[in-house]
Amino acid sequence: MEKLIILPFSIGFIYLLGILGFRVVKWVGGLSRLDKLRLIHSFKTRRFFDSIKEVFMEGLLHRKIFRKNPVLGYMHMSLAFGWFLLIVVGHIEVMVSRQSLIAPIYLPVFFRYFETDHSFMLSGIFSFLMDLLLLFVLSGVALALLKRFKKKLFGMKKTTRLKTGDRIALLSLWMIFPLRLLSEGMSAGLYGNGSFLTSTLGHIFGNLNSETANLSLWTAYSCSLGFFFAALPNSRYMHIPTEILLIFVRNAGVKLKKRNNTYTNIQVFSCSRCGLCLDNCQLSAAGINNTQSVYILKNIRNHNLSDEQLFNCLLCGKCEVDCPVGINTIDLRITQRIESTRQYNSSYKYLEDGPVPKADTVYFAGCMTHLTPGIIASMKKLFHLAGENVWFMDEEKAPCCGRPLMLAGQYEAASKLIANNTRKIIGSGAKKLVVSCPICYKVFKEDYELANVEVVFHAEYILNLLQQEIIALKKGSDRIIYHDPCELGRGMGMYEPPREVLRTTGKVIPIKNEKHMAHCCGGSLGNLKISQVERSLLRNQAVEDYLRYRPDVLATACPMCKKTFSRHPNLKVLDISEAVANALQISSDQESTKEKMKLEIHEFELI
Amino acid sequence: MNDLSFLKPASRQIDFDNFDDRLLLYVLKYEPSFFTCISCGGCTATCSAGNLTNFNVRKIGLWLRRGETEKLSEEIQKCMFCGKCTLVCPRDINIRNVILLIKKRIAMLKNENTTA
Numbered sequence: 001m002e003k004l005i006i007l008p009f010s011i012g013f014i015y016l017l018g019i020l021g022f023r024v025v026k027w028v029g030g031l032s033r034l035d036k037l038r039l040i041h042s043f044k045t046r047r048f049f050d051s052i053k054e055v056f057m058e059g060l061l062h063r064k065i066f067r068k069n070p071v072l073g074y075m076h077m078s079l080a081f082g083w084f085l086l087i088v089v090g091h092i093e094v095m096v097s098r099q100s101l102i103a104p105i106y107l108p109v110f111f112r113y114f115e116t117d118h119s120f121m122l123s124g125i126f127s128f129l130m131d132l133l134l135l136f137v138l139s140g141v142a143l144a145l146l147k148r149f150k151k152k153l154f155g156m157k158k159t160t161r162l163k164t165g166d167r168i169a170l171l172s173l174w175m176i177f178p179l180r181l182l183s184e185g186m187s188a189g190l191y192g193n194g195s196f197l198t199s200t201l202g203h204i205f206g207n208l209n210s211e212t213a214n215l216s217l218w219t220a221y222s223c224s225l226g227f228f229f230a231a232l233p234n235s236r237y238m239h240i241p242t243e244i245l246l247i248f249v250r251n252a253g254v255k256l257k258k259r260n261n262t263y264t265n266i267q268v269f270s271c272s273r274c275g276l277c278l279d280n281c282q283l284s285a286a287g288i289n290n291t292q293s294v295y296i297l298k299n300i301r302n303h304n305l306s307d308e309q310l311f312n313c314l315l316c317g318k319c320e321v322d323c324p325v326g327i328n329t330i331d332l333r334i335t336q337r338i339e340s341t342r343q344y345n346s347s348y349k350y351l352e353d354g355p356v357p358k359a360d361t362v363y364f365a366g367c368m369t370h371l372t373p374g375i376i377a378s379m380k381k382l383f384h385l386a387g388e389n390v391w392f393m394d395e396e397k398a399p400c401c402g403r404p405l406m407l408a409g410q411y412e413a414a415s416k417l418i419a420n421n422t423r424k425i426i427g428s429g430a431k432k433l434v435v436s437c438p439i440c441y442k443v444f445k446e447d448y449e450l451a452n453v454e455v456v457f458h459a460e461y462i463l464n465l466l467q468q469e470i471i472a473l474k475k476g477s478d479r480i481i482y483h484d485p486c487e488l489g490r491g492m493g494m495y496e497p498p499r500e501v502l503r504t505t506g507k508v509i510p511i512k513n514e515k516h517m518a519h520c521c522g523g524s525l526g527n528l529k530i531s532q533v534e535r536s537l538l539r540n541q542a543v544e545d546y547l548r549y550r551p552d553v554l555a556t557a558c559p560m561c562k563k564t565f566s567r568h569p570n571l572k573v574l575d576i577s578e579a580v581a582n583a584l585q586i587s588s589d590q591e592s593t594k595e596k597m598k599l600e601i602h603e604f605e606l607i
Numbered sequence: 608m609n610d611l612s613f614l615k616p617a618s619r620q621i622d623f624d625n626f627d628d629r630l631l632l633y634v635l636k637y638e639p640s641f642f643t644c645i646s647c648g649g650c651t652a653t654c655s656a657g658n659l660t661n662f663n664v665r666k667i668g669l670w671l672r673r674g675e676t677e678k679l680s681e682e683i684q685k686c687m688f689c690g691k692c693t694l695v696c697p698r699d700i701n702i703r704n705v706i707l708l709i710k711k712r713i714a715m716l717k718n719e720n721t722t723a
Contacts, residue, residue, distance in 0.1 A: 307711070308637065311704075343718075344710040346684040350660045367655050367689035397658040400689040408688050408707060417687065525690050528707055531640060532699035563694060 005113070005215065006106040009222040012229030013105070019233040020241050023269075027245070030262030035254045042252035051251045055244050060084055064324045068276065069155030075147065078140030080240075086133045093126040109225070112184045113218050118193035131197040134184070137177050144174065158278040160294050162236075166273070169235035172227035179224050183217035190214060239272040243325055246270040256331045258338050258411050264300065267327050271297040277319035277329070282520055285541045286534035288312060293319040293329040300336065308529060310336055314538075315407060315526025317490035321516050337409025345412040351399055351420045356427040359391035362453075364421075364444070366437035367400050368559040375436055375559055378581035379458060385584070386470050391428055398424075403443035403487075407526045414447075422448055434461050436577060438488035438558045439525060445492065457488070459498040459557050462580055466504055473583040478506035480579070481551040483542070483565070484518035485558030498557045498576050505583040509549050519545065521556075523564030536567070543568050555579055627674035633712045634671060638705050643698045644668050650692030650702055656685045664692050664702065671709065680713045 028039065042048060057063045060081040066073030090108035095101055097111075097120040107114065118127070147154050162170070181201065188194025189202025189209040202209065232238060246266050254263055277293045278284070284292075291312040299305035310333065319329050363383065369375050383390045399421060402414035425433055425448075433450065435441045436458040444455045456464075465471045480502050488494050495515045502508045513519055522538030543565065546554055554573045556562055565573040574582070634641055650664035651657055657664065662685040670679050683706060692702040 311707070341707075341711070343714040346686070348685070348687075350685065367691050368694075370655075371653070371691060371694055398655075399659065400655050400687040404688045404690050404703075408703070410688065413688075523694075525703075528701070528704045531701060 008226030012226030016229040027262040039252040072154040075143040082137035112187045116191040127195040131195040160273045160275040165235045169231035175224040179221040186214045236273040242269040276322045280318040286537040312529035314524040316486040316520035341409040348416045360389040361432045362430045366440040372559040375575045378577040401440040403439045438485045472585045474585045478552040480506045483556040521561040521564040640700045649695045653691045
């Protein structure tokens with residue numbers, strides 16, 4: 001009869017193990033052959049130990065959340081690491097008391113109930129440790145309760161909306177440890193096998209202590225465990241076991257390759273719906289609150305993702321920055337877009353391979369730069385001063401770079417444009433391809449195979465000109481704020497070259513929201529759904545933040561950002577190439593009037 | 608012999624009894640800003656694809672209103688999604704989304720036709 005209390009726990013535990021085993025086999029089995037080999041190979045290398053370390057640091061200690069907010073970090077650590085230690089120390093305690101390495105799995109869980117005789121070796125130390133750990137976990141539960149009412153304490157502005165399954169799991173999770181405290185307290189009162197915490201509680205219970213009350217408390221404890229285990233696979237807490245698998249698979253080098261596979265599932269189930277991505281997402285400034293990464297992941301998991309949600313995202317990458325699980329939300333979303341638009345990719349049969357002029361350097365301005373002719377004029381001026389033999393590839397007509405298509409998920413269509421452009425660039429025999437648009441830069445760098453043609457962003461190109469003293473600038477006194485374009489900063493990790501260039505023209509002020517936390521201008525080609533009004537709300541949010549620093553100039557390195565910000569009335573916006581062209585100091589030999597006139601005509605002709 | 612077929616153009620009359628509004632209604636449902644199009648042609652003037660071919664975004668809008676699904680399904684393939692049209696539009700119409708919706712709806716209609 002007494003043994004019956006282990007039933008709810010055991011049923012839940014076996015059910016959980018079954019589901020987890022089934023899912024792991026399904027997910028790992030669904031990976032491509034190459035990915036499976038990668039995974040197996042990674043077990044033989046150092047990566048295996050890296051993964052174990054990462055599981056410990058992120059899965060148990062929650063280092064990333066600590067960095068974000070210490071209270072939130074402590075809450076997660078006390079629950080995860082505390083529970084883990086309770087299990088480990090509990091097992092050691094059982095092994096010591098039984099003097100055997102094999103003990104039934106349920107015994108450490110209900111040890112205080114079954115082990116009434118408490119006089120084995122080190123028993124005092126063990127019960128002290130277990131009480132301490134229980135207190136540690138309980139402090140986490142208390143914080144979790146507090147978080148429901150005062151999330152600001154935890155550095156969060158918003159939390160996710162919960163489903164019924166999540167609520168059941170959450171409630172039973174909260175019940176587990178208080179019930180454990182009560183039942184261990186009661187047992188301590190009856191059998192005297194507790195330590196500072198449980199014995200005190202046993203004393204407080206006093207006359208209430210009885211065998212029946214004890215049995216019912218332990219049964220309730222067992223039930224809460226069983227409920228939690230049973231609810232786990234269909235709730236957000238599935239992230240606990242999945243994250244371990246994710247870390248191993250990710251460290252093995254598995255990536256999403258423009259196609260859904262079970263790696264999508266592993267990532268989707270790893271999302272804990274903590275909501276840290278919600279605070280970073282700018283879309284809420286435009287009143288859009290159902291398309292953030294956490295909801296998209298949930299919708300993929302529940303198979304109810306709509307196009308309206310899928311395409312309503314700036315793809316700025318800010319959500320990825322703070323994701324404690326490290327889910328690759330951008331790749332995941334683009335893969336979903338590819339799947340959603342697979343049926344209607346264009347073939348672009350009209351693209352022709354015309355004759356290509358020979359040149360040392362190719363300049364690809366890109367569609368967006370053509371809407372900001374100031375950038376083209378400045379670049380031409382710089383090319384002229386550098387004496388570069390440039391072929392301006394898309395001056396008259398050329399296909400787009402393909403990135404906007406990719407952002408819309410039309411990967412196959414984009415590859416047609418890529419093939420056409422590649423043939424032209426290689427045909428020109430150039431050694432260098434200069435681009436002035438980060439959107440183009442990303443696709444040229446990542447998806448083009450250009451053999452030995454070096455892809456250079458105009459910031460790097462200008463920096464090189466400055467370092468080699470081919471051009472000289474007159475440093476002004478302007479206060480400059482540099483706006484990191486999403487595709488260049490978070491997208492390509494280029495933060496410093498544009499700043500270094502700007503430092504030669506004026507004073508670059510450091511601000512709070514820069515580099516990986518930089519705002520999106522709102523103009524993003526990644527979002528196909530929001531209206532211009534909503535875009536301007538996002539833009540104003542960024543501008544308001546910038547204006548607090550009283551800049552004279554807002555500099556950026558992206559024609560799209562420039563175009564978006566230029567629509568704001570109280571702001572002088574310059575691309576870095578324009579800032580440089582304005583600050584040009586023509587050296588004495590170039591200052592001859594003839595040269596000057598030539599330059600002026602050059603500029604005039606272009607604009 | 609010279610091709611003089613342009614002298615005898617095919618009928619361009621729209622029969623409102625057989626008007627195919629499935630495409631138009633779909634686009635307007637998900638991108639209502641298309642209502643405000645004034646057919647100014649700014650989109651066509653800036654279009655990267657229009658620079659390479661005779662692709663005409665303004666015509667896409669006209670055909671959409673006339674329900675000429677057949678013609679559209681060919682023509683719409685030429686768009687390169689660069690987004691310049693959306694940036695120059697004086698009525699702030701999200702043209703990129705209009706194109707995406709047309710492509711999607713045409714694919715849906717094709718599927719319906721093959722299964723029906």
